[in-house]
Amino acid sequence: MHATPNFASIGALLGDPTRAAMLEALYDGRAWTAGELAQAANVTPQTASAHLQKLVQANLLAVAAQGRHRYFRLASSDVADALEALSILATRRLVRPWLRSGAEPLHHARTCYDHLAGTLGVSLVESLLRQRCLTEGDDAYSVTPAGRALLRRLDIDVEAARSRRRSFARKCLDWSERRYHLGGALGAALAECLFARKWLRQAAGSRAVSVTPLGERGFRELNLLQE
């Protein structure tokens, strides 16, 4: 048994205090810039850069360049699972913040080009993921049979959206939430539908969006937007 087990390299990556501090910050599921992570881990930017390179190299983190910022986030939920598994062995446990925060109001809901963004957009897509209406790929979401059924209930024509030339169900990174929401043709069709049904209302001359009482009821019936 001369070959070192494959988990050793991952353990070594997670074992360094600086990298661990970065991963703990990213454990909230949002995307952070390199500079923010350097600050969170209390090291200089060049040190942080070296660590982030290793983590990306090992596919623990994904990175998206935006202007002169580079946004890093956990590459998949498997990474969060591994951190959690290690934490179980330690005395204190990590708590996934987006799971415990149930009752926070939908602040900062807004549109992003032609689809929903902000807390509302992110919560909505996460509800859909939790209910297995969508599955998550690298750059896009896929619609499951359950998702097709839900969209049919809302009278959204999935196939029409799919046939358009623009991408179908793109993952769009939200710069305030630092999380993904649903863009593409499907995101636009969904937003259009929710406004048409008056579940959502947009104040004139503003991108801010609010949920109407009608929408409250509708989302509740579909088991969306709730913990």
Add this chain to the structure above:
Amino acid sequence: MHATPNFASIGALLGDPTRAAMLEALYDGRAWTAGELAQAANVTPQTASAHLQKLVQANLLAVAAQGRHRYFRLASSDVADALEALSILATRRLVRPWLRSGAEPLHHARTCYDHLAGTLGVSLVESLLRQRCLTEGDDAYSVTPAGRALLRRLDIDVEAARSRRRSFARKCLDWSERRYHLGGALGAALAECLFARKWLRQAAGSRAVSVTPLGERGFRELNLLQE
């Protein structure tokens, strides 16, 4: 944010190649002496001793002194879970490795702490699901009346397994197959039974498992493990 995350220390422990080799050996669920572990990790006894001390200190290993030997084993199935979670991250980047690699015996059939994993473990649980002996929940399986009958034929005491403090029929994610197999107390009881009946055999010093001719016949009679 000066405090280093608690998982960092665990990660550092699992990240060292020598300690990882020891844990890999102990992953078969059996107890090994300090000398055997030194040999497995290819280091001198005094080096192994230092590592084992750290692992015991961190509650990753349990130790029992017997004469002039000291027997080490994994402290709990949580440790095996953590190793499994890290292995998933380590193999994830490869392009669907669970499809191309049938050749390696570890992928085919192995023990995962104290239950069966690999192709064998996955096939077995899927046979049981297909025959409605088990049903699948989010985190665990449930035993149906048909399943209870089958387990009784194998002289497995389901109620004894259920009454233990550890989880009963947990779904354990397999790092090579990327599918679930049967863990928990029931998984352990089933593996124990199949080894006791000599349906399965484990080569000394390896986690690889093979099906004996006796097992071939037995599985066929129970309509298990066949397509």
Add this chain to the structure above:
DNA sequence: GCCATGTTTCGACGCGGAACGAAGCGATAC
């Protein structure tokens, strides 16, 4: 009593890698 075996403690060596300063690159702002 003796010696052999299994394991731990102590001390010293040496390598790997984390850290930062300085400099370079690219993008945005003015």
Add this chain to the structure above:
DNA sequence: GTATCGCTTCGTTCCGCGTCGAAACATGGC
């Protein structure tokens, strides 16, 4: 254009920790 900001690359220093030799400490067999 110039200035500034965010990030990365290069080169160097330095500390931590894994490693082994030597020796001590057990336990069991004789």
